[in-house]
Amino acid sequence: MRRGPWLWAAALAVYAFLYLPLVIVIVYSFNDSRLNAEWVGFTWHWYEVLLHDEDMLLAAGNSLFIALVSSSIATVLGTMAGIAMQRYNLRLLSFMVLTPVAMPEVLLGVSLLLFFIQVLNLTLGMISIILAHITFSIGFVAVIVRARLAGMDDSIFEAARDLGATPWQTFRHVTFPLILPGVVAGWLMAFTLSIDDFVITFFTAGVGVSTLPLRIYSMIKIAVTPEVNAVSTILMLLTLTMILLATRFAPDVLKGKA
Amino acid sequence: MALLEIRNVTRRFGDFVAVDNVSLNIEAGEFFTLLGPSGCGKTTILRMIAGFDLPDAGQIFLDGRDLADTPPEKRPLHTVFQSYALFPHMSVAQNIAFPLKMARRPQAEAQKMLHEVLEQVHLADKADAYPHELSGGQKQRVALARGLVNRPRLLLLDEPLGALDAKLREEMQIELINLQKDVGVTFVFVTHAQVEALALSHRIAVMEAGRVAQVDEPSKLYGFPQSRFVADFIGHINMLQAQVVESAHGHTRLAIAGLGEVIASLHSGVTAGAKCTFAIRPEQVRIGTHGEVSELKNHFPGTVHNFLYRGDVTVYKVQMENGLLIEALLPNAAPGRAELYEVGDAVRVGWRHDAGVLLHE
Numbered sequence: 061m062r063r064g065p066w067l068w069a070a071a072l073a074v075y076a077f078l079y080l081p082l083v084i085v086i087v088y089s090f091n092d093s094r095l096n097a098e099w100v101g102f103t104w105h106w107y108e109v110l111l112h113d114e115d116m117l118l119a120a121g122n123s124l125f126i127a128l129v130s131s132s133i134a135t136v137l138g139t140m141a142g143i144a145m146q147r148y149n150l151r152l153l154s155f156m157v158l159t160p161v162a163m164p165e166v167l168l169g170v171s172l173l174l175f176f177i178q179v180l181n182l183t184l185g186m187i188s189i190i191l192a193h194i195t196f197s198i199g200f201v202a203v204i205v206r207a208r209l210a211g212m213d214d215s216i217f218e219a220a221r222d223l224g225a226t227p228w229q230t231f232r233h234v235t236f237p238l239i240l241p242g243v244v245a246g247w248l249m250a251f252t253l254s255i256d257d258f259v260i261t262f263f264t265a266g267v268g269v270s271t272l273p274l275r276i277y278s279m280i281k282i283a284v285t286p287e288v289n290a291v292s293t294i295l296m297l298l299t300l301t302m303i304l305l306a307t308r309f310a311p312d313v314l315k316g317k318a
Numbered sequence: 319m320a321l322l323e324i325r326n327v328t329r330r331f332g333d334f335v336a337v338d339n340v341s342l343n344i345e346a347g348e349f350f351t352l353l354g355p356s357g358c359g360k361t362t363i364l365r366m367i368a369g370f371d372l373p374d375a376g377q378i379f380l381d382g383r384d385l386a387d388t389p390p391e392k393r394p395l396h397t398v399f400q401s402y403a404l405f406p407h408m409s410v411a412q413n414i415a416f417p418l419k420m421a422r423r424p425q426a427e428a429q430k431m432l433h434e435v436l437e438q439v440h441l442a443d444k445a446d447a448y449p450h451e452l453s454g455g456q457k458q459r460v461a462l463a464r465g466l467v468n469r470p471r472l473l474l475l476d477e478p479l480g481a482l483d484a485k486l487r488e489e490m491q492i493e494l495i496n497l498q499k500d501v502g503v504t505f506v507f508v509t510h511a512q513v514e515a516l517a518l519s520h521r522i523a524v525m526e527a528g529r530v531a532q533v534d535e536p537s538k539l540y541g542f543p544q545s546r547f548v549a550d551f552i553g554h555i556n557m558l559q560a561q562v563v564e565s566a567h568g569h570t571r572l573a574i575a576g577l578g579e580v581i582a583s584l585h586s587g588v589t590a591g592a593k594c595t596f597a598i599r600p601e602q603v604r605i606g607t608h609g610e611v612s613e614l615k616n617h618f619p620g621t622v623h624n625f626l627y628r629g630d631v632t633v634y635k636v637q638m639e640n641g642l643l644i645e646a647l648l649p650n651a652a653p654g655r656a657e658l659y660e661v662g663d664a665v666r667v668g669w670r671h672d673a674g675v676l677l678h679e
């Protein structure tokens with residue numbers, strides 16, 4: 061089939077629509093002007109400002125810590141869930157793991173908030189944010205790990221047992237090496253989701269703790285300063301790198317994923 | 319004492335009885351085959367021996383020891399899966415060495431065993447290749463080597479040749495026979511291909527719907543099937559409804575409706591008047607002109623109904639006067655071979671007085 065010029069034009073328009081706003085943010089983060097209105101000249105100034113913004117650094121530190129801890133825990137739990145989903149072919153289990161993935165974030169945020177306060181009697185803060193992030197990342201990890209297992213011949217796990225491996229040795233020598241790319245991809249996804257998350261974090265953060273997205277939000281309530289552009293650019297780069305890495309580890313998984 | 323004893327084993331899936339009160343004794347050094355149509359429970363039996371599945375009733379003994387509480391990894395037997403089940407992230411050498419590693423064999427000994435088995439299956443030059451770089455036949459040999467390397471008491475093979483093309487299959491059959499002879503490991507082989515079973519096995523258990531129909535050596539099974547099912551499942555056979563006229567004086571005389579009287583070898587335990595089935599293999603049936611078959615005790619007129627030229631032999635279906643079709647096999651032993659008959663030719667079919675078997679229902 062011949063691809064007409066219209067198709068090209070449409071595709072270009074879509075990409076422009078998607079990426080133009082991002083490009084603008086990046087460009088203006090280097091703009092030597094307090095106002096965003098027009099291009100004045102190139103500067104690293106706003107990045108220097110960032111480096112001396114105590115609140116921003118604290119928020120960034122929190123974000124990294126939360127992302128690291130929540131994605132690691134979610135990876136362990138999600139991997140187990142993914143293996144269980146594949147092994148026992150449990151409809152209900154896959155449904156339950158996937159629900160948080162598809163659930164509107166606001167809803168998840170509100171219900172987690174109520175759960176933490178009313179059921180767990182938890183003071184909102186670092187712990188509640190981490191728990192919340194684990195909740196919504198597990199599903200992603202599980203889906204990626206499961207997709208990795210789904211393409212495999214089940215009999216290799218029986219073969220390992222048959223050849224003298226205990227269930228643990230089977231996991232260590234056969235299952236884990238085979239799902240490792242999926243596990244890494246899942247971890248990267250979970251990390252990205254955590255560091256970018258605003259809505260759920262907003263509900264579960266309480267007053268004491270801030271994260272990068274929360275901090276950016278509170279800044280733009282006043283004005284979109286070039287400093288916001290700068291921090292957004294950094295966040296964007298980090299996310300992009302993570303996603304690119306994840307795609308490298310599990311190319312087939314992320315392409316077809318919802 | 320048998321190496322492996324399966325005693326009254328039953329396995330149900332819901333209401334469905336997949337394995338129904340099966341008892342088998344398998345001797346050390348034997349090439350034993352489970353043969354039966356798809357779904358008759360062969361794999362289920364193998365899985366219970368390997369420990370992936372447990373019987374609902376009955377026991378399985380290895381060297382006289384009940385295996386019920388032994389997990390798969392503790393059973394001194396290995397399985398060759400139909401899908402090969404090679405570990406995709408390990409090289410050929412790593413795949414084969416896996417059971418040695420699990421058994422914690424000392425390094426030097428493991429190396430020696432690995433190289434020995436690599437030689438045996440002609441894969442020494444492929445030691446560093448990965449499974450996806452191998453052909454079907456090579457994968458098959460890796461799976462075999464991996465199953466044999468740690469010298470199991472028993473090797474279970476579930477349709478290991480099923481995925482190979484006909485030519486390779488025949489080659490592998492010969493290799494399997496030689497390999498089993500060399501290593502002396504007892505084989506329990508599963509297949510639904512009767513030719514394969516006959517060619518490979520010391521003994522065969524024919525299964526029908528979860529039950530063992532007959533256990534015998536290949537030639538006995540082929541020559542003396544004990545039921546219509548076995549007779550029909552193994553090879554081709556003509557089955558004729560018959561009634562016993564007399565069983566005495568060293569032979570049994572049968573009346574076959576529309577055909578006449580047939581003389582068969584003496585079958586004890588049949589009484590005059592009993593209904594039975596007379597079964598005779600196509601290659602035991604001769605076809606020819608009157609002069610060519612008249613020295614045989616049994617011969618009858620008919621016309622050629624159709625024939626299939628198969629290269630080595632021609633298979634004729636001859637219609638008898640009562641409408642019955644009898645299959646006869648004529649070897650095409652060129653150049654002096656018997657003439658080819660055409661459809662509609664009047665011929666005679668005949669067989670020796672000691673050919674064929676009597677089957678009771």
Ligand SMILES: Nc1ncnc2c1ncn2[C@@H]1O[C@H](COP(=O)(O)OP(=O)(O)OP(=O)(O)O)[C@@H](O)[C@H]1O
Pocket residue numbers: 331336354355356357358359360361362363510
């Ligand atoms: N886990 C299971 N759950 C339900 N039914 C099963 C299960 N495993 C096997 N069966 C049934 O038991 C019967 C025997 O299965 P089995 O796999 O032993 O057959 P088989 O003789 O190996 O056949 P094939 O030659 O096709 O491999 C089949 O009808 C199958 O559907």
Ligand SMILES: [Mg+2]
Pocket residue numbers: 360361362476
């Ligand atoms: Mg089977």
